Amino acid sequence: MTARISRREFGAITGSGLFVFISAPAVRAYQEPERLPVRQGYPSDLNAYLRIAPDGAVTCFVGKVELGQGAMTSLAQMLAEEIGVGFDLVKMVMGDTGQCPYDMGTFGSMCTPVFGPVLRKAGAEARATLLAMAAARLQAPVESLQVMDGVVTDPAQKKSVSYASLVEGRRIEKRVDQAPLRTAAQFAVIGKSPQRKDAVDKVTGKARYAGDIVRPGMLCARIVRPPAHGARLKNADTSAAEKLPGVRVIRDGGLVAVLHQRRDVADRALSLVKAEFEPAADGPNERTIFEHLLLHGPQPRVVAESGSLAEGEKLAQSVVEQNYRNAYVSHAPMETHSAVAEMAGDEVTVWASTQAPFSVRPAVAQALGLKPEKVRIVTPYVGGGFGGKSGAPQAVEAARLARLAGVPVQVVWDRAEEFFFDTFRPAAAIRIRSGLTSAGRIAFWDMQVVGAGEREAKTFYDVPHQRTTSAGGWQGGNPPGMHPFAVGPWRAPSVNSNTFARESHMDMLAAAAGVDPFEFRMRHLTDPRLRRVMETVLRQSGWKPAKAPSGRGIGMVLGVYSNACVATVAEVDVDRKTGAIRAKRVVTAVDAGLIVNPDGALQQVEGSITMGLGQALAEEVRFRNGAVLNRNFDDYPLPRFSWLPRIDVVLVDNREMPALGLGEPPIVTIAPVIANAVFDATGKRIPKLPLGQV
Secondary structure, eight states: OOOOOOHHHHHHHHOSEEEEEEEOOOOOGGGOOSOOOOOOOOOSSEEEEEEEOTTSOEEEEESOOOSSSSHHHHHHHHHHHHHTOOGGGEEEEESBTTTSOOOOOSOTTOIIIIIHHHHHHHHHHHHHHHHHHHHHHHTOOGGGOEEETTEEEETTTTEEEEHHHHHTTOEEEEEOOOOOOOOGGGOSSTTOOOOOTTHHHHHHTOOOBGGGOOOTTOEEEEEOOOSSTTOEEEEEEOHHHHTSTTOEEEEETTEEEEEESSHHHHHHHHHHOEEEEEOOOOOOBTTTHHHHHHHHSOOOEEEEEESOHHHHHHHOSEEEEEEEEEOOBOOOOSSOOEEEEEEETTEEEEEEOOSOHHHHHHHHHHHHTOOGGGEEEEOOBOSOOTTTTSSOHHHHHHHHHHHHHTSOEEEEOOHHHHHHHOOBBOOEEEEEEEEEOTTSOEEEEEEEEESSOSTTOSOOSOOSEEEEEEEOOSSSOOOTTSSSSOBOOOSSTTHHHHHHHHHHHHHHHHHHHTOOHHHHHHTTOOOHHHHHHHHHHHHHHTOOOOOSOOSSOEEEEEEEETTEEEEEEEEEEEOTTTOOEEEEEEEEEEEOSSOSOHHHHHHHHHHHHHHHHHHHHTOOOOEETTEEOOOSTTSSOOOOGGGOOEEEEEEOOOTTSOOOOOSSGGGGGHHHHHHHHHHHHHSOOOOEESOOOO
16 A cells, blocks of 8 residues: 655655655565564655654654553653654654555554654665765754754854754654664663653543544434344335434435434434344354364464474373364444534545554545545544554445435444444464473473464473464355454454463463473573563562462463564462452563653553453453444453552563554453463463353
8 A cells, every 4th residue: 555645745745854764664564473672674665754844843643542541751752762752742643644645543552663764764865964064054063963952053163053943833744764873872862751741631521532522513313233243124114213303314224214313313314213123143152162163263274393293192292182262242432423514525534543543544435435545534532452454344334324415414423333243352262282201301292372463372381392384264265154244453462362361371381290380481491581580570570389279369360462572471369269360460571672751661561460360360352143242341350450450560671672552462461361370379270261160
């Protein structure tokens, strides 16, 4: 995909100043099962640029969006560091297809490791260009000049010139070349924790989300929805709704909507519509889904293989087998899918809560029969995504209705719609069969994944004879009927399921060998980074070796996501009468390379631990014959403050390694570490998520 904006059009939008054009790497992170930080290839589309205005302010235009993860702040830090201006002088324009170049989307923890280096290169080239201009102005050698807060100084002459004076309203364009980046020892902004750029807006209520956008003459739409996936609308009697003053009814094929200036009146009108649907076909429910997946999944594909399973079996003195399961899980964002669409002639602007505005643009264009350049998607603040807002069907609905109504239209899903149309984390069935030698080492490892996907399915432990297969996943391409509704990425897709199975099984092997879980893992690890995070969490948690179950309720796990390494220790309490599980303490050590913003990193880790408790203990989508039974948070329990344990986080110092993403890695260890701690407390292994009660 390429950016559909010319330099002339870009200049008309942004005005004068110094512009640095760069091309971002082609990103294949969701297609790469390997734990490699390198993304090779630079497409021709411009993916990031900056402007230095005549007043010295620096504006950064990026296609990324702010989901609460802090990208607005960390990206500004990286730019400020390289260009040599104060952090407060950097203004961010994000997620606007009318102003920003193409970006594939904000997901996969890729803002920092993939886009961050590109933005730093842009800042470095701008700095180098300005230094050359300053050298000519001051008649001094470039190497003698110093930069601080957007001012270039020649110490010998005691003369200075500001970036603003150098630009003077002129437009200068330059391609990024090979300007050197600042080293970790030179950092003045990276590695600090300035106040978040979105902090004041959000704590004062000034922050605007898609549902807060109000346009002149706007109508609120409520749409007739099916009772189950697969049900088809036969007819809809809207006569009673039409009698309400000010209500408009729009029909467009299978789309039937009622509109009014006030949302509550539109809600009432919707309740008066009598719709008749052809019922959905019989299908599985949350209890029978796993057998259904095994029957309807595609042929498995070998993800990794080495040695010979047959030879490994000959070496095994004992064999451990287990089936692992995880339920469908909803994204459950605080903000439901929301959008406002407004037509102006043959052009449309849509304000949408989405993680990928440039992917929404062609979808809206196709729905309206417009060219993509006639569609502008603007993404304000997004109230949580976690992968569930990678698309934006509500934006298409709003755009269709706005064109038919001839006025701006708002579509804000209620919580029942959010659950119904969510692209859930897929239910998965994983089987692991492995064996131990007489010396207590793993002889072979056979892992069969159905439904979860292959990311991080291959074990990183040292096993001579191993094979891993995968059948189906969250990325699409599943056989028709495999899932009763849509599935998609959910924070650390695939890796949550695969880590739960692998680390639960490692604990079973350690118990079978009669070895402390930490010692057992370490004897199968040669990777120095993995060993380092294990040793770090051991020290921080005060781990005392013992074979499980010890009755203490302590577990440990190791995880990898997109090259970030995570080790976690948890302590739980299990009520012997009720079986209720309570996490008492969670200690996590993370090696994510260079840490751009320590406070932001801690927030990401703590948020992952909190969200991870939900999928570990309680979250499960209930359904029957295509109908989603969860309609609100009263029957879909999310973590509460009362659930939270004491949380200790160690950010492993590895500043010489490029910065990695932190939005997802820490969550992958939470479900298995709770399961392992429950086993240590009770001797009972729970191989299915959510763990619920013992």
